[in-house]
Amino acid sequence: DAGVIQSPRHEVTEMGQEVTLRCKPISGHNSLFWYRQTMMRGLELLIYFNNNVPIDDSGMPEDRFSAKMPNASFSTLKIQPSEPRDSAVYFCASSLRGAEGNTIYFGEGSWLTVV
Amino acid sequence: AQSVTQLDSQVPVFEEAPVELRCNYSSSVSVYLFWYVQYPNQGLQLLLKYLSGSTLVESINGFEAEFNKSQTSFHLRKPSVHISDTAEYFCAVSDYDTDKLIFGTGTRLQVFP
Numbered sequence: 001d002a003g004v005i006q007s008p009r010h011e012v013t014e015m016g017q018e019v020t021l022r023c024k025p026i027s028g029h030n031s032l033f034w035y036r037q038t039m040m041r042g043l044e045l046l047i048y049f050n051n052n053v054p055i056d057d058s059g060m061p062e063d064r065f066s067a068k069m070p071n072a073s074f075s076t077l078k079i080q081p082s083e084p085r086d087s088a089v090y091f092c093a094s095s096l097r098g099a100e101g102n103t104i105y106f107g108e109g110s111w112l113t114v115v
Numbered sequence: 116a117q118s119v120t121q122l123d124s125q126v127p128v129f130e131e132a133p134v135e136l137r138c139n140y141s142s143s144v145s146v147y148l149f150w151y152v153q154y155p156n157q158g159l160q161l162l163l164k165y166l167s168g169s170t171l172v173e174s175i176n177g178f179e180a181e182f183n184k185s186q187t188s189f190h191l192r193k194p195s196v197h198i199s200d201t202a203e204y205f206c207a208v209s210d211y212d213t214d215k216l217i218f219g220t221g222t223r224l225q226v227f228p
Contacts, residue, residue, distance in 0.1 A: 031214045033215075042218075042220050042221060043159075043205065043218050043221070045215065048214075048215060050214065056215070091158055091159070093159075095214055097214040098214075100164070100166070101147030101149075101164060101166040101209065102147065102209050102213075102214040102215075102216070103149065103161060103164060104214075104216055105161065106151075106158040106159040106160070107158055108157065108158045109157075109158045
């Protein structure tokens with residue numbers, strides 16, 4: 001079975017540019033999560049969706065960040081404009097709410113460097 | 116609000132020695148508990164989980180964790196570690212009412228030859 005698929009795996013961009021990270025959750029899962037991991041702040045939950053609806057976006061750092069889930073098999077996290085402090089690993093994860101204790105499964109991450 | 120505490124940020128140990136990574140959570144309700152492992156430059160992988168039933172749960176690579184409700188702990192143990200166990204280990208908790216996982220800050224296990 002395919003796991004959570006993220007793209008791009010690595011991206012280097014210049015400050016001020018728009019960055020779009022993509023995620024395909026595990027087929028059949030109905031919850032999707034975006035996390036950010038840095039050395040300083042560890043693993044942070046940015047936003048999560050259930051049945052394509054944003055449930056909690058309290059972790060989104062500021063208005064430069066936006067996330068969408070237009071359908072059950074695709075989500076994007078956009079940063080516009082990007083800044084060097086946005087450099088981090090961004091993980092997408094998915095789960096089937098109510099199953100397996102809400103076990104979430106992570107993608108391999110998108111490694112973002114903003115210069 | 117739920118929280119997870121991993122007191123040890125780093126645990127150095129020699130190969131073939133036993134190890135325990137500590138995890139405590141704060142919750143007054145029933146919870147689900149998880150350990151995830153992150154190898155260098157990779158994503159987080161589920162190592163093991165406690166949902167219900169036996170309080171001792173095991174992974175396929177020799178780790179085990181015991182749910183202790185009275186002490187609100189879910190410590191991870193392995194009787195004999197290998198070099199390949201070097202990784203970051205995250206404890207996480209969710210409760211019956213939410214599908215969010217609350218993660219601890221992680222413990223870096225460094226196994227030396």
